Amino acid sequence: MRKIAIGQAGGPTAVINTSLAGFLDTVQADVYGVLDGFQGLVEGNIVKITEDIKRKVDQHRDVPGACLGAGRYQMSDDQKVKALRQLQERDIHTLVFIGGDGTMSALCQLSQTAHYIGYELQVVGIPKTVDNDLAETDHSPGFASAARYVALAVRDISKDLEAMRNFEQVRIIETMGRNVGWLAAASGLLKNHETDGPHAIYFPEQVLTAENFLKNTNDLVQKFGFVSIVVSEGVTIQERPSVEKAIVNGRKVLGGVSTQLAQLVHDELGLMARDELLGMNQRASQLASSSQDRREAYDVGKKAALLVEEGISKVMVAINRTSQTDYQYRLSAVSLEKVVGGAERHLPNHYIKDLDQYYQWLRPLVGFDL
Amino acid sequence: MRKIAIGQAGGPTAVINTSLAGFLDTVQADVYGVLDGFQGLVEGNIVKITEDIKRKVDQHRDVPGACLGAGRYQMSDDQKVKALRQLQERDIHTLVFIGGDGTMSALCQLSQTAHYIGYELQVVGIPKTVDNDLAETDHSPGFASAARYVALAVRDISKDLEAMRNFEQVRIIETMGRNVGWLAAASGLLKNHETDGPHAIYFPEQVLTAENFLKNTNDLVQKFGFVSIVVSEGVTIQERPSVEKAIVNGRKVLGGVSTQLAQLVHDELGLMARDELLGMNQRASQLASSSQDRREAYDVGKKAALLVEEGISKVMVAINRTSQTDYQYRLSAVSLEKVVGGAERHLPNHYIKDLDQYYQWLRPLVGFDL
Numbered sequence: 144m145r146k147i148a149i150g151q152a153g154g155p156t157a158v159i160n161t162s163l164a165g166f167l168d169t170v171q172a173d174v175y176g177v178l179d180g181f182q183g184l185v186e187g188n189i190v191k192i193t194e195d196i197k198r199k200v201d202q203h204r205d206v207p208g209a210c211l212g213a214g215r216y217q218m219s220d221d222q223k224v225k226a227l228r229q230l231q232e233r234d235i236h237t238l239v240f241i242g243g244d245g246t247m248s249a250l251c252q253l254s255q256t257a258h259y260i261g262y263e264l265q266v267v268g269i270p271k272t273v274d275n276d277l278a279e280t281d282h283s284p285g286f287a288s289a290a291r292y293v294a295l296a297v298r299d300i301s302k303d304l305e306a307m308r309n310f311e312q313v314r315i316i317e318t319m320g321r322n323v324g325w326l327a328a329a330s331g332l333l334k335n336h337e338t339d340g341p342h343a344i345y346f347p348e349q350v351l352t353a354e355n356f357l358k359n360t361n362d363l364v365q366k367f368g369f370v371s372i373v374v375s376e377g378v379t380i381q382e383r384p385s386v387e388k389a390i391v392n393g394r395k396v397l398g399g400v401s402t403q404l405a406q407l408v409h410d411e412l413g414l415m416a417r418d419e420l421l422g423m424n425q426r427a428s429q430l431a432s433s434s435q436d437r438r439e440a441y442d443v444g445k446k447a448a449l450l451v452e453e454g455i456s457k458v459m460v461a462i463n464r465t466s467q468t469d470y471q472y473r474l475s476a477v478s479l480e481k482v483v484g485g486a487e488r489h490l491p492n493h494y495i496k497d498l499d500q501y502y503q504w505l506r507p508l509v510g511f512d513l
Numbered sequence: 514m515r516k517i518a519i520g521q522a523g524g525p526t527a528v529i530n531t532s533l534a535g536f537l538d539t540v541q542a543d544v545y546g547v548l549d550g551f552q553g554l555v556e557g558n559i560v561k562i563t564e565d566i567k568r569k570v571d572q573h574r575d576v577p578g579a580c581l582g583a584g585r586y587q588m589s590d591d592q593k594v595k596a597l598r599q600l601q602e603r604d605i606h607t608l609v610f611i612g613g614d615g616t617m618s619a620l621c622q623l624s625q626t627a628h629y630i631g632y633e634l635q636v637v638g639i640p641k642t643v644d645n646d647l648a649e650t651d652h653s654p655g656f657a658s659a660a661r662y663v664a665l666a667v668r669d670i671s672k673d674l675e676a677m678r679n680f681e682q683v684r685i686i687e688t689m690g691r692n693v694g695w696l697a698a699a700s701g702l703l704k705n706h707e708t709d710g711p712h713a714i715y716f717p718e719q720v721l722t723a724e725n726f727l728k729n730t731n732d733l734v735q736k737f738g739f740v741s742i743v744v745s746e747g748v749t750i751q752e753r754p755s756v757e758k759a760i761v762n763g764r765k766v767l768g769g770v771s772t773q774l775a776q777l778v779h780d781e782l783g784l785m786a787r788d789e790l791l792g793m794n795q796r797a798s799q800l801a802s803s804s805q806d807r808r809e810a811y812d813v814g815k816k817a818a819l820l821v822e823e824g825i826s827k828v829m830v831a832i833n834r835t836s837q838t839d840y841q842y843r844l845s846a847v848s849l850e851k852v853v854g855g856a857e858r859h860l861p862n863h864y865i866k867d868l869d870q871y872y873q874w875l876r877p878l879v880g881f882d883l
Contacts, residue, residue: 208672
């Protein structure tokens with residue numbers, strides 16, 4: 144029987160295990176699980192998926208975190224060869240990974256290295272990202288649940304601030320999203336009135352100067368008596384040093400621009416400002432996860448199993464929206480090289496200028512019936 | 514018709530509006546709303562509760578934030594007299610406030626000042642706190658929803674960390690709770706196995722030394738490969754300066770001990786450690802709110818209306834648990850002076866030593882059926 148290995152990599156999402164379940168429920172093969180992402184692949188941390196493990200995955204299909212272990216790991220050229228040797232030793236000729244852009248890039252490179260050393264290897268990617276920065280797909284599983292969390296959290300924190308406006312006037316809420324503004328923009332999805340938060344959203348796609356920020360904040364405080372501001376972690380303030388929390392395995396850990404902005408408000412406007420990172424719950428909250436997102440996460444896992452059987456390689460499963468009016472989609476296979484080679488998928492300018500248009504696009508994914 | 518004023522004060526909770534709705538649905542009187550807490554009372558920001566406002570409150574009964582506006586405000590003696598004059602001008606002889614210990618203390622003082630200047634004033638308090646530090650009641654509305662949020666968030670963040678253990682090993686999650694550990698302790702409510710987070714909880718009721726913290730953290734990392742740690746905002750590290758974010762209106766804004774602890778892990782153990790404040794969603798998350806908490810919040814509002822009609826003064830509504838096995842409670846009136854004069858309500862030592870016992874007490878309030 145054909146032998147297949149599957150792994151999970153990168154930051155988990157609320158639905159990354161749902162995709163794993165969709166794959167395992169569908170695939171007809173001898174399946175192996177790669178533990179702890181690409182590090183596990185290099186180190187041969189590969190186990191047979193038994194009925195017990197399948198049961199565990201099924202119990203965890205709506206549970207955050209990654210059942211197999213994920214993590215971030217940058218492979219050197221030597222390590223790529225080592226990873227392939229691990230597969231070779233086990234006679235595994237198909238590798239499937241659930242992940243984001245780093246994962247798709249790693250799959251692509253492993254495929255190239257395999258070709259170079261003459262090892263037959265099929266690679267298939269299952270998309271997963273809360274940032275929504277993967278190219279060649281309408282959106283990726285994980286994003287909608289994170290967007291739902293952000294929309295709910297910012298609405299509630301803004302309501303709380305409104306009630307506290309004689310004690311504190313400014314809250315600056317920082318979202319995930321890396322270098323793209325999709326998630327930050329989702330924060331306004333539940334806004335019904337001008338007075339509801341967020342009153343301002345700052346995107347990595349736009350230039351932010353301290354001067355404009357302070358003027359806008361001051362105007363909003365004058366107008367509403369309080370102001371709830373959302374900023375994406377990827378925003379940098381022009382002519383100010385950008386914030387880097389740490390660099391781990393070559394990847395910048397972002398976070399901290401909200402603290403910089405709160406300090407500015409305190410120093411320059413003399414107002415109490417609280418900064419708040421929305422934190423890990425954006426990608427991990429089970430309660431906030433979107434049922435549509437769960438459905439799609441399962442379906443892309445299933446689709447990957449079918450692609451494996453068809454023998455197609457160097458592809459990622461993509462979601463194609465076929466109708467906006469009564470949200471419909473179909474799944475397809477897109478070239479991994481195109482996904483990896485594409486430019487970073489920024490929030491388009493027409494959405495930034497007209498958020499309502501963006502929310503029409505977003506609402507069916509997130510599942511609010513408003 | 515008798516004239517009554519009601520206000521909300523302190524940090525809002527997910528159910529503070531539910532208590533307001535319970536009161537307004539029940540009370541038979543000409544009701545006035547005090548806007549923005551005690552500041553509004555002093556400044557005469559008092560409006561008649563019209564049918565429109567009642568409808569708005571009803572629509573907001575499950576919505577976070579405080580419909581009337583709350584905020585923190587410390588009245589001087591002169592301001593107390595001013596507050597009473599505002600009531601006198603409107604011929605209002607009953608004042609009801611929904612709030613925590615600061616609110617109960619303010620009501621007590623207003624009652625004393627009224628007595629001193631010969632103004633007839635009935636005062637009734639409706640309990641509300643996420644910290645659960647109010648004395649003379651089994652627990653207070655708002656706490657169970659916050660506890661539910663903390664339990665869910667810490668479970669999910671810990672699952673996420675477990676999946677990321679080859680990238681980062683330590684997360685330090687900071688909860689609200691001021692000087693008492695009830696909320697921090699709730700973080701372990703959904704823990705099923707030894708490997709599930711949180712692996713350690715630090716309470717304000719106990720002494721924490723850097724040495725013990727580091728040893729314990731190191732042991733846990735050795736044992737599990739990762740460690741999810743919860744710390745209450747009120748914890749101080751012995752012989753280290755305590756963290757004070759700010760002092761506003763005489764009240765310390767806590768928060769920051771998780772950052773201190775993460776720095777210690779980084780400096781002394783050489784591990785990547787992320788600190789995370791659970792933030793305002795602890796008291797504002799609508800999604801995480803407990804249905805039992807909502808029921809009780811409504812009932813204490815209703816009970817306050819009945820106490821007003823009975824003419825009883827200087828009391829707070831209290832929840833008395835009458836049965837633990839099949840959770841039952843009844844409401845009563847307790848002396849405001851006793852509430853205010855009581856010692857801070859710490860998490861008892863027998864709960865700290867045996868958290869399962871605490872979780873038996875907590876579970877019916879939070880509503881997990883596990």
